[in-house]
Amino acid sequence: MENIFINYSLFILFLPLAAFVIQIFFGKRLPRQGDWVSVGAIIITLILSIAMFVAMLMGKDPNFKQEASFTWLDMGAFSIQLGFLVDNITVIMLLVVALISTCTHIFSLKYLEGDIRYSRYFAYLGLFTFSMNGIVLSNNLISMYMSWELVGVSSYLLIGHWFEKDSAANAAKKAFLTNRVGDIGFFIGIMLIYTAIGSFVFGDIFEGVSTGMISGTTLTLAGVGLFLGAMGKSSQFPLHIWLPDAMEGPTPVSALMHAATMVAAGVYLTIRIFPLLTPDALLIVAYVGGFTALFASTIAITQNDIKKVLAYSTVSQLGYMILAVGTGVYTAAFFHLVTHAMFKANLFYGSGSVIHSMHHALHEKHDHESDPQDMRNMGGFKDKMPITYWSMLVSTLAIAGVPLFSGFLSKDAILAGSLSFAQHHPEHFLLPVFGFGAAAITAFYMFRMMFMTFHGKPQMPELINDIHESPKEMTGPLVLLGTLSIAIWYILPHFNPISTHGSWFTSLVQPVTAVVPGNLTAHSIEEGAHHAHNLAMGISIGVAAFGIGLAFLMYLKKVLSAERWGNRAGFMYDWSLNKYYFDENYDKYLYQPTLRLANKIAWIDWELYDKYFINGFGRVTNWASSVAGKFDYNIIDQILVDGLGRITDNLGNILKKIQTGKLQNYLLYVTAGVIILMIIQSF
């Protein structure tokens, strides 16, 4: 009984990998291009995860923890242990991953029907699931880093699924490189920690930290380094640029990776390493998260591409979670991670199904100009695709933080946490401001999206008749996740709709005290959050209502004109619409300079250093080149180009002139030689 968790984990980890391998090699030859292999594998994974989840619920042990390691490589003193760490967080995370992944697989059956690289697509999904589980399960930094990078690759492959589109190819590359920037920090963090503690395993690390083997600035740096990795994956400001572009990938992929799981990996990492984060590090984390939350939401307001809206909303929600970790309530962060996974994935599926039908409709009309993702081409789909509508509505309410829906609970916990943090440290009053501001804006733009898509009159009436509800492979996941966006699941076994207090989640996932001396104890954080709870709840309901109302007036009732407000906002509107010109500026001040530098260096290396320095001691003298011209392309000539050779050659040229062929010159030289030698010798 004890080891079932580990054994199950093994299966959960390697089944998708097996599916990946099979698909890569035989995918094309199998019937139905072998999608059943992947789907089958993932469903088994789901079942196993549920089994573990249930077992966990039965266990009711908040400190439940199982570990298993093996020696991966060993050089005597230097050795690396890899292994699993299974505790409640792991189990819940596994379930989330498996669940969303399964939904994605099923959803994709129809969504990518007839795609040229159908089997490839499923293969990559398998690879992703494998590496994601790898992150979730690993008990040490090395295997986590490895899975971390593999996740990056699978996202690279899936974003670039339609690589014929340059935009897709670019997005894929951008995603990978941006992540690598984070990974560098991650790796430096690893090195700092290993150098101090001499182990990669979390357990040893925390122990080392608590015994003070590493502390102070070094520890802060290490923490920040690791967090840099999280920033990359969770696309926190200023590394957020890749996520919106990542929407070039197929929508189910966006749902799975760029909404629910992969981007959550960053948060997961931060939660895992929470115990070793110093107060300074935490502060950095908090500010990055909070700022990202607000910043991203302000961009989302003005986007017209339905997936872009969701993308920025994802960035902002991830900011929330990071903020939560920063303010110490990492249980809330994890909670939000879970709920957000559900409703955001659902929203993406919804948008997917909308885009799907739009695509078909446009296809019917042989209209290849209009963009099927542009909300300005939509409107009035409510009756055409009811299931999509209602499920999306539920999720929207959830993300907007309306009571009775999951988002309300988790968001509330986060806001309470930040509020109490601000109460502890009044100088950091900005953090809750970020939070609540973001909350209001979120409510606004989400409903803006809903209204623009489903309500009002169709913007392209000629399409409206071709808009149909999507097949059940797609609506199924919608319904499922929509249901999971309702609060009820998270407050069991109690029925207090406004508080998770005493729910299975809070009882199983309990905060642990940071091992770093000087951090607030878990208990005091808990207390603070509890006290701030009611106030936070009040404010959040208020801001949510405000946001929704504004959207209602602007986009449904149209009593307020969006245009006018947009113009009134002036430059702010442009900035928001153009994502604060981040890509432009990065391109201008980062990529181009790097490329120019590279070219310059290469030029120096090849044209300057090699040709002039290595080849060119003689180049300095121009007449040498005229000498070089005398011989055509033979070794000498090449040697002439070759520097030392050039000197030698000129020398030779001068010297050979001495050999005039005139006998008496020679005789003269001899005499001269004798005399010179005599002179030399007499010194």
Place this chain on the structure above:
Amino acid sequence: MTNLQSLSFYYPELILIGVILAAIIYDLTIHQSKSGNVGWVLVAGLIAVAGAIYFQEQRVTTLFTDSIVLDPFASFFKLIVILATIFVSIVSLQSGELKDYRKGEYFTLLGIIVFGLFLMVSTVDLIMVYISIEIVSIMSFVLAGYLKQNTRSNEAGLKYVVYGAFSSGIMLFGLSYIYGLTGSTNYFLIQQAIATMDASANTALFMAMIMVLAGFGYKISSVPFHFWTPDVYEGAPTTITAYLSIAPKAGAFAMMIRFFNQVLADGGAMGGLDASSVASLPWANIMSLLAVITMTLGNVVALQQNNIKRMLAYSSIAHAGYMLLAMPVMSGDSIYAIMIYLVMYLFMNLGAFFVVITVKNKTGGETFDDYKGLGWEMPLIGVVMTIFMVSLTGLPPSAGFVGKFYIFASLIKGGNQFYWLVVVGGINSVISLYYYFRVVKVMFLEGERKDTILQPPTVMACMLLATAIPTVILGIYWTPVADWIQNSLTFFIQTL
């Protein structure tokens, strides 16, 4: 030892004289078309002489009232000379240049040169120094100008004779002063005289020595006494060029080693000890200077040549420089190094010239253009020439490398003050790569690849292999040579 006694130890030379006379007489009796046979007579005779030398009782003594010595060192060089002569004689029979000339005198003169060299390598007396140099020179003059109809050959002869006479004249003048300063022409007596001479005479001695050096320098064609070399080498019959680049050099080096170690130093080096100079003469520095200039000039000017024969001429100057490098160290190892270098140099350099001869017989050309694509057309030539070039550059595993290795080793062992010579030598061998591999390049990397394969005539092929195979083998396993030289490192010396 008195003259009559001496004769009994002198029979190799006597046999040689007999051979020469036989050659002359035989030549009188036969028709021009057969005159080549004289060559075979000479070869046979030389083999006999070699045998005589080899089996001669190893006795270390002076002959003819201290005018020449008999010691393994001399015997070693005699054998080297004979080997070179045999090679050259056989090849001369194949040479196209000499085809329509009567070859009798040619071989006779070669024989006489051998005799002169025998004297040269064993002389311990100024008189004998001059005589031997003159014997060798005069015969060389004739041979250099042997091609009567060929103006280039004539010019070579003229330049050679005037230049040679002039520099040996200067040498002679120097010798006369040495005689005047020390009152003797015998090395050992001179050495003692110098040792006891008061410093006031040093300047005069310096001057005299430099003048003598002019004579030696001219023989080993070291800068600044090398000017005849390129022109004569280019103009003379290639066979003679090959010969001049080996045998007289070897003889001259033997003579120099004796002279400098026995006259200017206490001869300790020849006894395998650390030598010390008897007079406060800075000739070691002069030597280093000459060595460096010589090899550098040889290499850089060789870069410029488009005529392979001429290029080889400069390369031989450079190699003289490499050998000179070891002179200033004045230790047993340095002599050893020079000797081993000579052996290696003999094979690779002769081989290179033989290739030139073969190619000239075939295409009549000596310039790089005549070698285009030759490697594909005549693979044997291509391969062996590559081997020689590699060896001349001094890349392992080849004889040339071993030679350089020993030279450098003796320098490093010689101590700090010689390291810079090693570095210069190294850089020089890198430079030399340029022009040696230019040959390889035109042979293989240029020109069109032909399907018809030409083979050189059998005798020629044999001679090429006879030089190429040792060039490789000695690069890999040279212990026999090393031991032989080790045993030959016994001199007749009188240490103070």
Place this chain on the structure above:
Amino acid sequence: MENILNWIIWFPIIGMVAIAFIPRDKENVIKITAAVATGLQFLLTLVLWQNYDAGNGSMQFMVRAEWIPSFNISYILGVDGLSLPMAILTALLCFIGVFVSWNIDKAVKGYFALFLLLDTGIMGVFLSMDFFLFYIFWEVMLLPMYFLIGIWGGPQREYAAIKFFLYTLFGSVLMLVGILGLYFTCGKTFDILELMRVAPEALNGVMWWGMSAIKVIWILLFIGFAIKVPVFPFHTWLPLAHVEAPTAISVLLAGILLKLGVYGILRINYGLMPDGVYWFSGALAALGLINVIWGGLCALAQTDLKKLVAYSSVNHMGYSLIGMAAIVAAGEANGMNLKAAQAGLGGAVFQMFNHGTISAMLFILVGVIYDRAHHRDIEGFGGLAAQMPIYTGITALAFFAGLGLPGFSGFISEAMCFIGAFPVYRGIVIASTIGILLNAAYFLWAFQRIFFGELNEKYTDLPEINRLELFTVVPLLVITLFFGIYPAPYLDIIASTMDEIIHHVVSLATFAGM
């Protein structure tokens, strides 16, 4: 069994002689002969591996013979954890190289004869334990390389060939001076093991030109090796030679010849001059950093695919250098951090092997596309992924391996190099982690430009990679993946030897006379 090393070294020569007697129009016979010779050699190395006692880090299968007693030169062969993987790699790449060059049609006989000679030269360097022998083999490589590049190379081949030759010769001349210096200062022996014992004390306090002899000899030897590695200021021969050489030769160049430099530094410089290690390791790490950044940036700027791969070698060898520098971590001065030293040194040696397989793979793949499109201009392709999926897939894997992705061996070795060097050279390592980003940048960018986007209509009939080519690439790919997932087998071979080296360096360094 006691002569196995002899067989391994001389087997190609036997093949060469055999080929010399085959008439030159029987091209297939020649090729097969070459394949057999190299193949058997490869099998022999595997046998060697089987019988190698990994637990014992010192020399094994020693072969000793008098050679030139008068100069105390002897013929000594031996193999330890440092050279064994290199020997196996050499044999493998030569075997593969024969098939890579299967389509050579110009002067087949000469090509394969020289190829086998080259094989022997390389193998000899790795296995010879006598410094003179080492030098001979070191030089023996030059000539065949000159011809192989100069005759069968690209348009600029003559220039490339002679340039490679001159560079290396220059280095080896300096090396020769160093060797002789060691010979006379350390009791007249070339026996490397003997020297390792004697040199550290013998060199103490010896001064040349007012510098300590250790420094002088170290520099002389280091330049010789650095040119092969190639370390930054001496690297410019490499792009040219790689670009001009025929594919198989590029494979050997990148796969093995570059390793000779690192091997030499570890075997000779580290073994003979422990003090020098301490004196120079900082510079070593710094040079590594320069290699990483410089090579990366240059690669980023290339438009010639082969040149890009060439510069990537400069970049990758940089990691190796950084790792090597880590050995000093085990010293008193750096807190006797044995873990770091092992990680760094092991990483460096592992990186040698990995770069061998990975860059070989990359060059073969470049050759494949060049044979089809007859150009290597990265901009000139586009959208090939749709046209030749298998090739795309393999190239993708190779590129990912090249950019150090976990799951490929390259990642482990690079990580180990970094982790090892970090405690001692924190700043340098942090700076060089930028290399990780650069790797990804230039590989992915090139990949995108070649394979992504709309298919370039010029190439709508480009044939897919064929079986022969697959046969040459796949083994390397498998090795890379295997060691990426389970590196233990490799590290077990080298571990004990690494310990010996570390212990040797750390214990014999006396900081006197420096």
Place this chain on the structure above:
Amino acid sequence: MQELNTYLFVAAILFSLGVFGVMTRRNGIAILMGVELILNAANINFVAFSRFGGMNLDGHIFALLVIVLAAAEAAVALAIIINIYNNLNTINVDEASALKE
């Protein structure tokens, strides 16, 4: 001592003249005569040294041998010059400068 110095002086002048002649004259024969002067200068030295330097007779022997060799040398040289004359119709050594550089 006085006599010796005189002889040496004469020899030196003779030597210089010889060198001068070799350098300046274009006529092959004349150059040879210059060489002869040099050799004879040496001879005078030898003889003078052995006569007045209070030394053994080596000097005399040396001188005699030198004379012999000089004769041989001159003979060969003249032969070559005649040969040149046959081919180039001149004995001006500057004409014979085809071999150079």
